Amino acid sequence: MEFIRGFDLAVIIIYLATIPLFGIFFKRYVHSEEDYFLAGRMLPFWVIGMSLIGTNIGAYDYVGAAGGAYRFGLAQANYEWLGAIPAMILSAMLFIPFYWRSGAYTVPEYLGKRYSTAVRTIEALLWFFFLAAVLGVFFWASGIMLNTYLGWPIGLSIFIVAAIVAIYTVTGGLAAVAMTDVVQMLVMLVGGLAVMIIGFNLTGGWAGLVNMVKPLHPQHFQLFQPLDSPDFPWLGIVLGLGLVLSPAWWCCHQAIIQRTLGAKTEWDAKASMMGAAFLKMLVPLLVVLPGFFALALCSDPTQITNPDQAFPWVMRNLLPVGLSGLVFAGFIAALLSSMDSTINSAAALFTRDIYQKFVVKNASDKHYLLLGRLITLGLVGFGILFAPITNRFPGIYRAMQELLTVFQGPTFATVLLGVAWKRANKWGALTGLVGGVFVSLGLQKIWEPMMGLPRTGMNFLYVAWWSFLAALLLNVIVSLLTKPEPLEKIRGLVYGFVLEDVSTQEALRERAEGGK
């Protein structure tokens, strides 16, 4: 399917060469661990907002979401709308201020202050292994992508992408990650808008698109699908995606939260998430519409035998020379921006929550900075080695969702009660977290695809809901049966205290200044 040559290839190579140089520029601002993992807490809201969306959109979104739209229609946009916007508002108004004020670098670090070291460590390990595994997915996706479009061997493609990301992530830390994300977000937007304009031009605008698609696919223009739909049952979308998976992503995902902690003020931290929500509303234009264009304009069904071929078909058949290169650069940008954030966040988790907590305490800033860089490099190496294993899952996009679901529900329940309920204690959190993960594993049977067995597990949207509920109930019951946390310990870390007690502001400042 190799179809990018000549001028398009030049655009892509220039882009690939420029991004690491741009990232390296920010090395000059990195002198400490805080500079490396939190960009010295100097980022304005608009940089973080764009970086959040850059992190959120992966290349798998382009292929997977366009394929989903080709197959299911507008229902695919649930991931960008109901599956994001309410949670982003909640994250900005409720969760982010607490993370930011607590002075934490990571979500598990906040949980350590709120509950216990055990809860912190379990969360840190879950996130660390998940992010490391996701890296494998990203690297494999990059190999497949460059192989498909440019004809480069998969192994070589993975190595090139890994080298580019490693150069600017290792040297510039979060500042380089966030600033390159801004550039990458702009490239994605321009490329996506170009596809949209050309697509609408060919279909005769939105009305023309509806006229071409609706007669054959009447359900493609509705967000909700019936309850017996195997992929998008509306109740599963509302309960699993809207109320659990999405808040878990936007309120508890380390790669998401970490960049808001790099904000220069608490207002910037909150505004970054709200600003990102406005951008998020536009994402279906980039990733869902191409699926519709393929459905409307591809008259030969043998050209798209698998929905995931919808986006490549659009690129090959709709875009002129030069623009294909730009859109493909956007494609790579989506991949790089997710990859760099994942690497930086996983390194932060390991450095702060494992190494600093259990291995070498109270070392110098330089020591932790060096370790952060080494871990970053190690993660890139691990991602390269783990990449081929991810191919054993039935689909890359699905693999992401399934891996997340195992602990997203229990994590959200733990953080939610930690922030919102004073009575939640360390024993409740521990029981809820561990119990919720086991409920999730039991319902989803995630081992089946890995062992080549037929799937018998529950739809992941419902798994998220039930594991969340199980973790919530276990936390509440065990907390009520055991001793409450001392007020001094949780002061400033629970929502009610901040609103009812002015002196907590002082406690928060002291806690933040107290450091690790």
Add this chain to the structure above:
Amino acid sequence: MDLSGIPLYWGVIVTVILYVGIALWAVLRPKEYIYQGAPNKSRWRDLRIWAVVLAGIQILIHIVWGGK
């Protein structure tokens, strides 16, 4: 229990209630909490307004495309 007969507009109703609830909750946050850390209290920095606009657009989208 067979739930497959429940019409799709119930999904829209539940979603609209969710967005209205979130917007109302956001509007009721104290002003000091919203502006904490802001260099000034300009109207555009009032994140409660941002929340209401976001929820409003989403409600409109779900009413138009939610399903019947």
